[in-house]
Structures are given as structure tokens and as C-alpha cells.
Amino acid sequence: MKRSFFGFIKPKLTYEPITDTQAEPVYIQAPQKIRFLLDTPVDRSGDLKLSVGDQVKNGQRIQVTADAKDYALASKVGKITDISPFIGMMQAKMTAVTVAVDAEANKAVDDEFKEQSQTPSLEVAQRFLHALPGKPDFSPFFDSDKQIKAIVVLGVDRDLLSITNQFFVKTGIESIKTGIDILRKITGIHNVVLAVPESLVQVAGASEAGVKTVDSEYPAAHPQLIVRHVLADEIKAGDADGNADVAFFSAEAVSAMGAAFNTGQLPMNKLITLISKNGNKRLVCATIGTPLRDILNRFNETVQDGDRVIFGGPMTGVSVYTLDHPVQPDTDTIMIQDRTQIPERLDVACINCGECVRICPVNIPVNVLVRLLEAEHYEEAEANAELGACIECGLCEFVCESRIPIFQHIKLAKHSLEVMKAEESNA
Ligand code: SF4
Ligand code: SF4
Incomplete structure (x- = not known):
């Protein structure tokens, strides 16, 4: 980081561009156990849809209760061995479901999606594709307050050091094109923009979407800033936030959607940028649900007391507290930080x-803002x-x-306000 001697000049943080010599991803061997985290707390209702001992097949939806909105997709065949409460960010009550993988029966596929993939629709996508790699979010299309006018595919990475989405643009533009065709078909929206860094503009042209260049200075790749600064002329956003009429999908998610509808099978391998303690960076491909421990073991990475493992990038990621924490559909980056590197x-x-x-x-x-937040005056x-x-x-x-x-x-304040509003509305 270069900081100016003069306080009035901002420090510059730039995104990591993918290079021409980027090595292929390292595949992590199928784990013996996989784990899924679900937002629904296990003790919320007696109407559980899961039991220890249940068998799951590849691609099967895993839900805590029949009416739960969130679900995971089984990424391997196996038997459920544990269903436990899990404490997530901001002490969120979640559920962890552990599956012992049956390597012998690895090809058994749940047929529900295969049948419905013959007739692609937003409803099918919402029901089966939300837990694909890249975690595509179809909810804006079901929100009656929104009129989605355009779709933006993010061929950029949101946080520093990550190259996950850039890798998909660089090496898999054909599958992104397939995914964009499917998105156009199921949404009826033809205004699709692929946002990429300068170095990928040429290759992105093959997607047959509108290609826009995103600046290399952080945080230009943030979706709201892309709409505000890059797409202002093309997309007339409908509200003051500038993103109400745009739906966002990562390049990885679009690529996975295309593959899912084309083959009738759900891709469950997640691409991750792994940053070691010594700063070495490599691309890793792991089954969704793989425990962090398996990835660290593969590269002989050790974690001592006081070190941090961060899911997400250095600016916006969160540290996790157990080596059993699984790879999730939106885990783009894992960063290991030695305790000596952690700023006091x-x-x-x-x-x-x-x-x-x-x-x-x-x-x-x-x-x-910070004075109000420190005093917990969140509404003010x-x-x-x-x-x-x-x-x-x-x-x-970063600059404080x-x-x-x-x-x-800020995260705590936003979360607390959400909880307060939910309680008020329930009351
Ligand atoms: S919050 Fe930090 S960066 Fe902002 S004015 Fe105060 S000391 Fe300076
Ligand atoms: S308040 Fe801080 S975190 Fe929020 S947009 Fe401004 S600089 Fe970023």
C-alpha cells in the first residue's frame, strides 16, 4: 500500500488483474465429510424435514423444514450423520448438516432437477439453482416492487486479491455465453451487460453481451458503483440507490446456470482464490461443503492460535472460528493471515x-456516523x-x-436495525 505524505490525497488500492501465466486450479480430493450451513435454525420448528441417517443424492435439495426458504444442494452422495445448531455472523442461529460421503455410490443423481431442466423458467431456477457455485440470486425477479430492466454479469471480483470471476471470463467465455442465453430466455430481459477489467475486454466480446470496462481502483467493482459510474447511460436506475432495476450475477454463477440447464446436472465445484500466509495465491477447486481443514491439509498450511482464516477478501471478508467451516456457494476467496500480520x-x-x-x-x-454507532444510536x-x-x-x-x-x-448497526424492524413487524 502506498500512502501519500499529503493527507488530502487518497491512498490507492487496486484490484488484482489475472495474468496470462495464471496456473490452472488445483482440485481438492473429494472429502470424506461435507457440511452445509442453512439459515433456518434447527430448533425453530418441530416440523423437521431432515433426520440423521437420511440418504442424500447428488443435487438433492436439503432443507431444514418444508417451509424454509433457504436450501443447500447435496454435492455428494452420502448419509446425514449430524444436524446441529450453528452460530453464524452476528450470532445468527443457523443449522449445520453433516453428510458422510459414500464414495462408492458417487454417481447417484437426484432426478427432480433433471426433469424440470427440460423447461427452463425462473421458478425452476429459483427452486434449484440458488445454491450453485456463485450463489445466483433470483429474488429481484420475484419482488413486486422492482422492475428489472437489465442484468449485469460481474466478470470482476468484488474484493482485492481475488481472481475467481476473472478466471471464468478468461477461460470459459463460451459457458458464460450459454448462461447469458438462458438468462435472457427465462427472464425475457435482453439488456445484459458483462462488466470486466480492461485486460479482459477482448475475450469478453465473445459473450454477445454489452461489454463494459470497470476501473482497476477499489471499490469500482462494487455492483452499486458499477451501475452508478459505468452503466449510468445504458440503465436508467429506478431509485436513489441506483440499483433497484438491475439484477446482478457473478460470471461463475452464470457459467454454472448454463451448464445446469444444458446438461440437467447441477455443477457443485466451487472455484476459490486461496491466499496463504506468505502471500502466495493459487486457484483451488473444491466441492461445495468441503471443510476448510481439507483445503489447508492439501497445501500443508497450518493455523496456530491467534492466526486468522478469512472467508471473503481482505477488505470485506469475515474470519471463521472453526476449521470445519465449509466451502459455501459464495466463497470466492479464503485468506490465511499470520497473527504477526494482523494490525493491532x-x-x-x-x-x-x-x-x-x-x-x-x-x-x-x-x-x-461513527460517533452515533459507537453510542448504539442506530436509528439516528x-x-x-x-x-x-x-x-x-x-x-x-482501512484509513482510520x-x-x-x-x-x-456498520455491519452490526445494519444487522441490529434489521432485527428491530423484523420484531416491530412481527409485533
Ligand atoms: S473515524 Fe477514524 S478516520 Fe474518521 S475522522 Fe475519526 S479518527 Fe479519522
Ligand atoms: S462508510 Fe465506510 S464502508 Fe461505508 S461506503 Fe463509506 S467508506 Fe465504505
């Missing part, structure tokens, strides 16, 4: 230096300090002279 958190009072305000890409008065932060406009890029925390964990305060 001071958490002293704000000195009003203004660095956070100068760097914020959406012009939030962060110095005011939302009403008077533009908490809702924050795109969660993490830059303010007092090393205040601003990003964590």
Missing part, C-alpha cells in the same frame, strides 16, 4: 482527522448520517487513524 486494534476515540470522509466512495459523513444513524447508503467497502476502517473498527460497527 486500538479502538481509541475518533480524532476527527477526516480521512474516512475523504475516502468514502459514496460521500457519507463517516466521522459523524440511519435517519441523519446515511447509514443506509453505505456500500460496505471497508475503506473508512484511530484504528476504530468502523466496518464492524
